[in-house]
Amino acid sequence: MDGLSSEPAFEGPTISVNPMDISPVAQPQPQPQAQLSSEELVAKAIAPVKREFLRPPPVRPSNNNTNTDRKTTDGDDAVSESKPAPILKEKKSKRQLKRERRQEQKSGLHLCNAVAKSGKVSSCPYKDNCRFSHDLEAFKAQKLADLEGSCPFLDNEGPCPYGLSCRFAGTHNDGDDVPAGTMNGKKNSSEMNALNKDVQKLLWKNKMKFPKADNSLKLLGLLGPGKKGKLMENEKDGQNVANGCGNIDGNGSCNVALEADNEMECSSKVLEEDKPDEANAQLEKEKVMDSEKDDQIVAKGAGVVDGIGCCNSAADANNEVERSFEALEDDKPDEASVADELRPLKRAKSSVDDMYSVEVHNDPIVDMKEEDKSCVQNEPTTVTEHTLADTDKSLKLNPREKKLIDFRDKLYLAPLTTVGNLPFRRVCKVLGADVTCGEMAMCTNLLQGQASEWALLRRHSSEDLFGVQICGAYPDTVARTVELIDKHCTVDFVDINMGCPIDVVVNKGAGSALLTKPMRMKSVIEASSRAVDTPVTIKVRTGYFEGKNRIDSLIEDFGNWGATAVTIHGRTRQQRYSKLADWEYIYKCARAAPHNLQVFGNGDVLSYLDWNNHKSNCPELSSIMIARGALIKPWIFTEIKEQRHWDISSGERLNILKDYVRFGLEHWGSDTRGIETTRHFLLEWLSYTCRYIPVGLLDVIPQRINWRPPSYIGRDDLETLMASDSAADWIRISEMLLGKVPSGFMFSPKHKSNAYDRAENG
Template identity: 40%
Template sequence: MATTVTPQDAPASDPVQVAGVAPIKTEYLKPKNDPAKQNKRQYDTALLDQAEEQGAYQEQNSEREAKRVKLENQPEEPAADIPSIPTDESAKPKKRQKRPRGQNKKRDRIAVWDEVTICNEVAQGKTCEKGKNCRWSHDIDAYLANKEEDLGPNCPQFDLFGQCKYGIKCRFAKAHTDTEGKMIVDKEKTASIAEADVFKNAGLREFQKALRTRKVELRKADEYTLWYNAAKLRRQEINEGINILPGTQLGQSNGTSGKSEGLNGDDGGLQNEVPRSETATDGLMDDNAEIKQEIVRDTSNGDAGEADASQTEAALGKVPNGGDVAKQENKSKIKEKAVNTTIFDEKHREARRKILEKFDHDPATIRFRCDRKKPLDFRGKTYLAPLTTVGNLPFRRICKSFGVDITCGEMGMVTNLLSGQQHEWALTKRHVSEDIFGVQIAGNSVQTIVRCCEAIKQSGIELDFVDLNLGCPVDSITKIGAGSALLDQKAKLYDICAGANYVLDDTPFTVKLRKGISTSKPVAHKLLPLFKQAGVSLVSLHGRSKEQRYTKQADWGFIKECSNAVEDLPLFGNGDILSPQDYWHQIEDEHLDGVMIGRGGLIKPWIFTEIRERRVWDISSGERFDMLKDFAKCGLEYWGSDTMGVNTTRRFMCEWMSFLYRYIPVGLLEVLPQKMNDRPPAYYGRNDLETMMASPNSKDWVKISEMILGPAPASFNFVPKHKSNAYETDNYEG
């Protein structure tokens, strides 16, 4: 039974509370010498031990040993006690696998299949059209002889759709198999509901194939790319013009011949490529003409000075014994001319900078802003942040059941989407319960991001907005120039946002970013006016820099300064929200439109209920276990109820539990609320299940999954993809 704790019931702050350590009541603390105590060091050691058991670090250790031996001038070979990596001589060479993503890269990929892989058609009681040419087994008796026991009496697929597409492969097959071994179909239910009615944005295989074969015409993106390339050249010409020396023809570089820069209205041939209405140089002619006249006047004066100096030098050269005087006066003239030239250069460069600034904000770009955008009113709504790996569709369903308003799919890479990769387009799937849903993308170039946005628009998927990731701090993303690496490229960001906004037509375009790349040099406040001008519908700002990742505290003071800086641009804050008190404290800012919740939703998804009902929920371990059972049901409906689907659900459940274990029950805390970056000392729960749920050992997470999904296969050895904690202190006993 859930209990409610009001802020008045919270105990007073403990004066001896250690900074960075969660204040847990003394009676629940484990003894310091308890071998089962859990802290960050033990957690990391557990992960390393599991990885070593899998042999994941074997190759790395061999390389390190080889380097050590080499330094000792020994033969360059691994030490004898280093075990060799087993190889299969008879195995055929395989394609090079992609490098694993995530922070714990040295982990095995978990893909568990049946011992006998039977044909899908045969499993459903149908006849396989491929016959003997089918690559899968048609031997039903052999399959059933090796199949593991059913996991329960009710099949989630059958209960939802009235039939199970996995047939005898289903781990709940008895629920829809008659006494003769035939599959049962509930015709009434199948007539009323289809899979496409529950899981939206599926069935895109033909469109993905067309993308792969480049048969999808992205006309608006091509139109924008044409303008962008012309604008890029024009911007480059203006930039080069800033460094032109006085006395040279404008449009030439330091006296060398070159293409005319077009200050008299000539665009250097760009008008032949782009119609006048599509260029970004309209309205510059008058300003350029004035600047040109001013520069010509200054240049003329400079030439006159040169002539006077030459005449003086010639005259002095004819005067007897006047050589020294001539040299002194000539040096004086040269110095005076250098001063005049410097003044001219500064005036010239300042004039060119004004042209560049006007060009970058030229009204012609308004042509690429759509005025028919759907209204995007998120003010006061709760927003679950897009979360890689753990922000999957079944998890979002759990958050919807707790009352979240806005959800967004996992980040998809634009290059993978444009190449029609199935696993990337699967990230755009949407459950029918997600009433406000968006898709997040990441990329590093103007053309690919704009083309991807139009491809998403043409695909016909149901969504309410498209979000651009400018906040991902992961090295594998930033090294290719995507994510937070774009924050220092102001002009490029404007081109991306303007183009995406244009090709998406009436679909709103939003961005999620961090305060900057470097903590000491925040840039987000400088980008907000740019986003507003480019037509961005909403900005979500994380109060940390890229170099901070998830350490230190989020800078909500900076977020609120940004919210006051720009009007008519909806802004959501993000960072360290783990309680309703945190949420309502930040939402008090009248200029802040809302708060986005990321890790707080992973650690305790019932935070959305707490926010809506304005209470602290002391949720029991039994209620949390029921939540995990609901996740398993959602996972089996989405990933499937066969062996592969069951263990995919198990893996993502364990990934989620790598965050869930960080929750500290309300009844165990001396001071409320729990803080995101406070590390808990090792503690006992109020019952065995609560104690197990607090364990940082992934073997305990697998045990919990076995209580719901049955025994895990022997080959299932889980290591989480991400390190969920961001604790700062590591020097206390717990």
């Protein structure tokens, strides 16, 4: 397999690492885990490493850089042995920061890309107005030395997009008919879903049109006169749950006694907003006259067909209006109605159940809700092209026409923030992953045309089954984002994140906050799935509060609302990543799911035995999503497919890191900036890989994700270095692959998720 050959661990000079040089150690002390049996260690969630490989924990010297020498094994906040006085940074205004950034761009190190690629100053179209430097001599004098190895773009048979600024410029082939520093041939890009400049400008100016999403929102009453009432209803649901006035049952279902009153208020407000003004009085009068004529026709047994092929009965419409006014008059509940309101609310009915199709004069089928049919103005029975053009032709014709994807038994790499970037997904594809998904992107940022957010939607040609994950709080935002992605990106499915526990996301009403607002969840899913034919999937947690699971009460509705698949992470939002995932609850939800909804389980899968056990315990599961297990050991996909425990060597692990670096340079660039970006994300990944314990060192296999690895010595120097939980050692590994770090380099892991049982995390 590519990247896992038996060649030497590292090309270039031989590297010998002395275990005692990795970090100073104290005199050997009695190890408490060495006196316990393997069963006792497992009971305490301590990895049962063989005694001959154990060593005393390292003592951190106080004179080391505190930013690069931190303990991060537990995933908790980094703690340093010594805490020097904090350095107060000078506060600068935005104007001053912008001026300094401009001056830095004009320095010799920041050479214009056009000049660097061609080697000619005249090639820049902006000339003297360019923000970057055109001084070739100053750039060559300050440029850092080239790195060992060859240019990552050499195999693309095209010019290196970084030219002279490439840190592997010495390996470029110079030709007589091409500029210096380039290669012969035509560039071949293997990445897709780049943000088009014209699309970005439309998004910047807020001039992008979303006809499919807007039509979908109109059909659901989420855009137009009824939007205010719908939003107020959702907001009141969320406030009741947040204030604790909701009565939460044993399954975590929030039963709010005041929801019925809220719905009454919303209905009355919708009726008030729907009252015609003076300008529309004549039009309303004509509608009444037409409805009277229709009543006479219906009474004689003749139905009226409106302009879009929906059979409307004026008598039914009048009956609905009468029932609405009767409901408003009976707004004051009696004793019997109060008792009914205190009962658990029924699950929300899907509008998909209310849809039907009627074909008139061989015209396309158009779906409408029952509530929308009563509002359609009666037109003559003749259907014209103009009438059809005014209808929702942009909507999907029928829910059954949505594309279907069979996820059953496919190895699904979870969308992983920061670390689940395109180079990492390419590594997992090489090692056997079947389904990949991009990092979570915020809908508001995508609709604003932010290039950094759109970069999360990039797809490599090797990702044959690929989806993107988005996160939003409101149905209009999410539906428009789904339409935008469907139109301008190449994806197989769109996943909506409804389980993100991060505070900055939840405080905006997105992620796990949607778990407290089932009606808004319904609106988001229905509006998104109606707008496009691309399959829409969702990812949820078991609930918001610890011990208050609620997905089992909603699982039957997800498929009716339009979701193709749902991933259930077996933890609540309050639990974050502490404690083990509740797989029994995942099984319960999978068994209760309708046949048209595929269910994925997610949580704590770190070996092929974990995969086999979950699949055998619940055949109703379509597949299992693998998240942190892939971060700790991406070869887990190979283990599952080959049904074996892979005792991978340190050299094979280093080859995987080398593949990641090569993919990273192709993605982020081979210039100095691209190299440091690759280094940053490599270090983020190494903060997870250090948790892996080689199979040959364990008394009990397989390793569990909640085991705390003790301090141990590997079977060779490189394996010992990879087991270190010190950021300084991670930097040493990056220097083996990307050269020396710049002066003053500091690193602290961004993510601190853990699976250890801590009281403060529960």
